[in-house]
Amino acid sequence: MRIGVLGGLEVTGDDGAPVVVAGPRPRALLVLLALNANRVVTADAIIAAQYGDDPPAGAAAAVQAHVSRLRKSVSVHVDIHFDSTGYRLAIDPGGVDALRFEQLAADGRRLLAAGARDKAAALLREATALWRGPALVDLPHGAAQAARLDDLRLCAIEDLVDADPAATSVADLRALVAAHPLRERLRGQLMHALHATGRQAEALAEFEDTRRLLADELGADPSPELAAAHLAILRAEGPPRAGLPGQLTSFVGRGAELARLADLHGTRLVTVLGPGGTGKTCLVIEAARGRDACFVDLSPVTDGELVPHALLRALGLREPAAASDPVRGLVAALDRPLLLVLDNCEQVVVDVAVLVRTLLADCPGLAVLATSREPLGLTGETLLPLAPLGTDAVRLFADRAAAVRPGFAVTDENRDAVTAICAALDGLPLAVELAAARLRQFTVEELAGRLAAHGPFRLLSRGDRTAARRHRTLRAVVEWSWDLLTAGEQLAAARFSVFTGGAALAAVETVCDTTDDVLADLVDRSLVETDGRRYRMLETVRLFCAAQSTEDIRPAHARYYLALAERADPHLRRSEQLERLAELSADHDNLMAALRWSVDGDPATGHRLVAALTAYWWLSGRRSQAGAAATALLDKGATGEQYVACVLLAVPRPEQSHWDRARDVMRGLTELRYPFVAALWGMTTGPWGPVDEAAPLLGTDPWNAALGDLSLAIMSLLDGRPTEGETALRAVLATFRGLGERWGTAQALDWLGEAASWRGEWDRAQALWAESLSLYERFGALEECVDVLCRRADCLARQGDAARAEADLRHARELSARAGQPDPPLVLLGLAAVTGDRGPLSGVAVTPDGPRARLLTALGRHREAVAVAGTAPFAAELAAAVEGLASTAPARDAALLLGTAVALRGTAITGDRSAARTAARATAELGAEEFATAYAEGARQSRTAADSTVSRLSAG
Template sequence: MRFSVLGPVEVRSADGEVVHVGGPRPRAVLVMLLLTPGRVVGLDRLIAGQYGDDPPAEAANAVQSQVSRLRRALGGLVEFSGGGYRIAVEPDDVDSHVFERLALDGRRLLAAGRVADAAAVLREALGLWRGPALADLPHGDARVARLEEVRLAATEDLVEAEIASSDGSPVARLRSLVERHPLRERFREQLVRALHADGRTAEALAEFEDARRFLADELGADPTPGLAAAHLAVLRAEEPAPVVRRVPPAQFTSFVGRDDEVARLAAERARLITVSGPGGTGKTRLAVEFAGRDACFVDLSAVDAADAVPLAVLAALGLRASGFRPGPTDPVERLVAALDHDLLLVLDNCEHVVAAVAALVRTLLARCPRLRVLATSREPLGLTGETLLPLEPLAAATPDSPAVRLFADRAAAVRPGFRVDHDTADAVVAVCSALDGLPLAIELAAARLRQFTVAEIAGRLVGHGRFRLLSRGDRTAAERHRTLHAVVAWSWDLLDERERVLARRFSVFAGGASLAAVEEVCGDEGEVLADLVDRSLVTLVDGRYRMFHTIRLFCAQRLAEAGEEEELRRRHAAHYLALAQRADPRLRGADQLTWLARLSAEHDNLMAALRWADRETAMRLVAALAAYWWLSGRRGDVGEVAAALLAGDLPPGLEEEYVSCVVHASPRPAAEHWDRARRLVESREMRYPFGLALWGMVAGPPDDPAADAGKLLGDDPWNAALSRFSAALLAVLGGRVADGERGMREALDGFRALGERWGTAQALDWLAQIAGWRGEWSSAHKRWAAALELYEQLGATEECAELRCHRGRCLVRQGDLDAAQAEFTRAAALFARPAAEAVLGLGEVARLRGDLKAAGDLLGQAYAEEGGAEWMTARALTALGRLAELSGDHVEAVRRHDEALAVVRTPVLAAELAGVVEGRAGAALSDGSGERAALLLGVAVALRGTAKAGDPDVARVAAGARELTGAEVFAEAYARGAAMSRDEAVAVAGV
């Protein structure tokens, strides 16, 4: 059968007959299954697609009925598997998947210069669309936007092919496209070039001016380099040239001389390709041009340790490297989960971490069958199945060779109007030949035209002894390093003294710098920095100044030779400490996302400052950045540094900084550090409120909260909101739910008034949990949905995972085990490492379904991974006790329940103690003591401050106790326990 979803869903048999699949809801289910043909779609996903976030109680049965109708219509193609359904068809049977494949093929053909073939393939792809994508989904799908984006990109590529092949004039169509998509600059660029190709120069110039004004008015932005280049071509009356591939935004120069290599990459089907060759040959640029917008690009040049390679890939994918949980993390497993789809992963600059890259690539390719990898390195990765693309220097022997064309292009940028003609051809060929056709060296040489003629450059280059190595032809690794070093040294020699001072000082920055940072750290007011930009030693990209890595290494050596390294590093660390301290309060307000983005842009500099700062400055950085490490998911990056800072005596005045290092240190510090940190927290006021919040989450509540909570925080609005939240949380955990709920609402109002997302989501999460205890299911799920949206805005993956666990426990009490399992499964995938809370939830679902073998494995894993949190230990032990009861091992059950009681026998954790007491009630029932079981169930209510609606374990024990004692005795014992004071309940719980 053939399936169409690019428009109203349509099914046709092998002979072309239309197959009717029923009404709107069966069609919607069919579309959701066809989006991932051959793969299981969970029942919860099907329900959400049908009914949104608030499905009716009978939603699962309704979906099952719709699936049955599909099965009858499709002859059994829809199959049940585990917790969901799959449709047994191939991707090529579904038009959306065929469309994406054809769009990619068309782009590759276009990149290879086969414009006629590309146009034919792209027309076939776009011809599959019959209307809006996935039109039958009542609640939409994120993939609609992705399909529409691929459709627009394919349209752009088709227009590009038509312009390149002169296959009619696309001007009329482009005008319509620009009108419908005014912010899509590639259409505007293509319209300018198409008008120019038609000889309508005045209209082309007018169109550019309209585009420029529109972008300035709407976005406050200038035209992109591609649109500006099209305008310049019109002004110069140049013959319009076809553009094979659009230059990515980070690239600000044209791509010259590598058409054959791009074509080979486009034709190559191997899953691992390594572009190899000497430094300076353009490996990175080739990879960027080939990959375009269809790949994930990872620059490893700043990675200085083998274990940082997976973290760099995670960062490029936009994923949190680790969560805020003690213990080891496994970024490779996160990558395996994230890369299970069609993707080209580009790993750039691998040579200095080649062994680590090889190990990571082997794992990813083995476990992610739809992944392709394109690596650039000075040496192969050395893996079986690796396809090498050796990148040779550009040919440079003739005036029309690629190297000469590259020189001419770059020279024209610094000396407008420069051309290689009869007077300059020999000198340009001499320069390019002396540089062995190395693109980087050629670009640096061309930049010198600002001060010298081509003949002068050729004379300096050929006559200078230090450049003789460039023409030897020896391509060994050490030789390649010396060759590139000589190119940079030659450029260095042409700088005046002020430029040299700034160039060597600029090398202190890792990952670039803002103008303000350069002025403060290096002592430059911008004038000399602009000269370095002109001379291509520094680049300006998106408002940040950057230095090529090789040039930076060279300049760093000059900095050390000048004796300035220690002073510049001190200034650098002081600047970024001041930035961190300025950012800290702004991370607790409405500007939270803006400042997170600003600190993220400076992440490399912040880590560099941590590494080379003195101990006092480094400790201050860890504390000032506590909110940033947490909210951006980068706590794992600082773990080793924080652990190292704990060694030695505590510097006076840095008590709070010491506490922050204890919280962030990895591996988890010794108990003596935690004891010392707790004493410090309980004896002083904290300057960094977020640090206090993190301490509470990691170390748990104080032994005497009433005595300490009032003096820990200052009186700014966020502190006040956090103080109310902390007091409310302690009330909830202590069994005073009504008081806690009132305080939590006040905290929510405080966080919302500030526009602060994290605190707002925390309060919403706890209010949802309280509503769930009372059986107010709709209210609970609405609050969780609002909290989840806020966490997702922050990129707080681990909080999203914890919230899904909370929602999963509520769904268990609602009796929807399928939905609960789906939530726990999602949570397990989001956690940075196997997390006890999610695994425990899956184990409880298995136990309630009667699968004792799976439950035992999962609960045992949860207990082994609980990480030291008292509440988690108690829950895991209680679950193991209940499992032992079901298995008939009464002795083991009692032992587990006693162990759980020993962990949380404290009024501070009365709510958790209530769960343990409910477990002990089950053990009492197994002993035949129905009255004791009833009493303990009542005690649990007294401890928690409320009954827990729908709990299946409580319901099971209550039913058994009534049967043993009779309803009257049960009610009397239960009421007696529920009426106890908290202290009485704690005492009874321990008997």
């Protein structure tokens, strides 16, 4: 329970709910017991506190009654114990605000005396914040205790002013002095505050008023401390030194950077670097709090010779005569321990560097904390690059948005929109603040939409009218940095803006026709940032620089990334494929930008990009991202494998005429330049012609040959020769392992798992699929992961493990959505089979590129399913449709069809529950012997005879 007595009595339970204590006497009793937590308060002391010096005759009995009433109110939360002399409240002293206040105030004073001003200020702020009003108002005869607490409060306030002078304004100090005119410490603090703000005359007048008041009221002189303060002000020449400016808003985030600056406390020169709007000034002000510091804003200084004069003014020193050296005066003034904060050094960085070198050399006690968009470049300089905010950007947006729209908070409903806004603005603090201010006009959803549609510069064109011009709008922030660049640097920056998502040094040098020295200059000026391997611009900076460009650099950009893609493609079929996939993934945004531009800018480059990146998109699970560009390029002159790649990757599915033409192209090829295009055709469409036509096309390249063997093995497995296919798959697996190629290895493992599951070798199948999945997951090959999960789920369902099967299918559904293929038919078919809910299947379109026969079977359209499966390239599809047809056929036909399915597939499927139900029904009607005879008759058939049987029994 918590008890508040610093103001009217407030009592709350552990759950935060208020506890009602009725009646003035019980309330007074609780206040008294709380002030003496865990100590016995005698009955006489209670009577004195409630009745004063003239208690009634029955006061003792009345106290017992008051205790009884109080217990009824608070007994759920605390105990009131009685002993022979009085009563004791058993409570944690920290739960009584007056006791907590005393402890915090004492700790704060002790830390202040030890020089730990920041920590002391934090405790003292917490202590003074506990007061809600006059103390002990519910204790009628507690004037002495209240007076003692009031005096402790004033002492805590005075300590807080000493610990953090910026925490209390001159106006607040005047009010305190007016209320307590004889407290000399408050008078001295007011004098110091007036002097610190340049009001020396008022500070001296305050001393004279105090001196007269003390003489008139007490016949005394000012204390030595107050007299010393007066003398110090008298001796000061000119205005006082510029202290740290006050912050108009709360400081959000940057915990790691503040900790880093705290660790650098003994370092003599630290420069905080970053592009405009990253919050460099706010950070250094926050970091310098509690230190003896002088703040110098250099942004108005454009002439380097005037830098020393700016420091002199900030230090409160007289300007030197024309012939005098201002630097000599600075050295004399700064030859003592002091932190010099130099803000906005970038436009006079060379002159600042020269001056700082001199001051640090001649003033051993001096430390410099600078902010700039480029380093000062001095030996011994420690750099702290300031990146845009990460997750704290959302906190900052919420804080600033609540100021313009009271009650605003980030909720589950608007979190995505707020996150999108912060991401669009690179987490740049100033941009986030400017965006939050626009909530006066827009909702967060509208704001996010407008940022996406129009970009940041148009929307963030209004800011604080009193701010420096370079901080009023986002455009002005970036323009300030741009104007400081040389012509050569501006040209390089404009060209660099063509990169999306950053670039490697080789790409920048080639595309921008520049050197690493110029790039280093852009990094130094915070226009470009680097992690040592790649270079990038903040998106807001990139958009501004792109708008300054007078040439179209996109053709050179597209040519570079086409060459990168074509160099990488062969290596995606070798042991180094993971490294090359990572290289391409790092430049994914650039590859996509080059492709999008080439659709209209250079279709021939676009065709080559689509074909060269087919393996990359498929292996990394990004096939759908190329869909729109591939569709647009279909009718722009593509030929050969490039045309086939566009057909395979186009979204939505192209018209059938494109597929027919693509098949003809595949049949007419004499060599493969992009072998993965052929692999993708086989996986998604099936053979493009007889096997003997494909083999010469694949040639003797080891991977191509292994691909051909893999295709033949899968065809054997699915076309009624499972033993032959499994044997071939083992050989293919060994070949791909020998090449160190993981995709082919995963393919072979997947189909070997399928073969094992048909025979009921459950553990072996699961192990093979687990290894296959682990390889696909390393690529990010989402669509292949979906296929493996669907096959594994079917196996689990046949084992009777419906829960794990459903989990695999739901995981497959999530991966499909991430790959841009929501609710694929295979997943929906699996879920329908496992859950028994076929409702979702009614909305699935029976398209040419889907598992049409299986979908028709699931919908109970068995004759249609058989007709469609009859045109499929593999007998396994027809076998599954035939088993579906058997489920509704007369008993003998059902037995014959079940056997025919085995003849077509080359094996029965262990654990197939649908086939088992059909067999049980037919056996019950025919008897076991007749069922076995009919089943065996079907299973012994040749492929031709099986096809004939299917035709005859499905035609009824």
